[in-house]
Amino acid sequence: MNIIIFGAASAIAQATIRIWSAKGHQLFLVDQNTDRLQAVADDAKTRGAKAVFIKTLDLTDRDQHQPLVTEAAQNLGVIDIAFIAYGTLGNQKAGEKDFAVALKEFDINFISVASLLTRLANYFEKRGTGTIAAISSPAGDRGRQSNYIYGTAKGALSVFLSGLRNRLAKKNVHVLTVKPGFVDTPMTRDFKKGLLWVKPDVVARGIVSAIEKQKDIVYLPWFWRYIMLIIRNIPESIFKKLSL
Numbered sequence: 001m002n003i004i005i006f007g008a009a010s011a012i013a014q015a016t017i018r019i020w021s022a023k024g025h026q027l028f029l030v031d032q033n034t035d036r037l038q039a040v041a042d043d044a045k046t047r048g049a050k051a052v053f054i055k056t057l058d059l060t061d062r063d064q065h066q067p068l069v070t071e072a073a074q075n076l077g078v079i080d081i082a083f084i085a086y087g088t089l090g091n092q093k094a095g096e097k098d099f100a101v102a103l104k105e106f107d108i109n110f111i112s113v114a115s116l117l118t119r120l121a122n123y124f125e126k127r128g129t130g131t132i133a134a135i136s137s138p139a140g141d142r143g144r145q146s147n148y149i150y151g152t153a154k155g156a157l158s159v160f161l162s163g164l165r166n167r168l169a170k171k172n173v174h175v176l177t178v179k180p181g182f183v184d185t186p187m188t189r190d191f192k193k194g195l196l197w198v199k200p201d202v203v204a205r206g207i208v209s210a211i212e213k214q215k216d217i218v219y220l221p222w223f224w225r226y227i228m229l230i231i232r233n234i235p236e237s238i239f240k241k242l243s244l
Helices: 011-022 034-046 062-076 092-097 099-127 148-171 200-212 224-232
Strands: 002-006 026-031 051-056 081-084 130-135 173-180 217-220
Touching: 002 011, 002 062, 011 026, 011 034, 011 200, 026 034, 026 062, 034 051, 051 062, 062 099, 081 099, 092 099, 092 148, 099 130, 099 148, 099 173, 130 148, 130 200, 148 173, 173 200, 173 224, 200 217, 217 224
Parallel strands: 002 026, 002 081, 026 051, 081 130, 130 173, 173 217
Antiparallel strands: none
């Protein structure tokens, strides 16, 4: 399989790359951090990846998205799987006071991703096969005071992916929405960890399995589907009084 990973230096992406490398797949890795990207590429080669290509790029630069997809397809031959794994968990309080902060989070977590997804969708639609997988979040299932800026971006992304899935299913293109819960990564290093937290390897195994089984939406670990089912169904009259 020929796989492109956007945000390849993120913890979840790295864990997923380790699995794909051991399976002998060919990889095209994209990230803005050159040093970390090279380290991930070197590790992938030692684990058995058939070939590894790298590209250093700020993925919020939307003008570079089409050339990037073209370059990846040329290097890989064809793209079989595209996995979008980048994003940020911004400062909610700062975003409440300054919309410029919120706008930056929207750009990174939704607008730039939607731009990239559009180019990928067009590529796979023309090819008539392939898989698109992108990391969204349970935070997008319902707005909560603790993270509604991040949740808004991820909620928009989930809707966008749903629309792509509806559009591309007839073209034999699989679209997967990944919704990880609490994951112990550098992005969440300042959070107090509890029983609901998991390591990136757990999420990575779930992502690879969901792609292979051609699932539409996957909560990782599985119990987040039921946690969010409860949260979504709390009446608004009660929900607005809760500190969530």
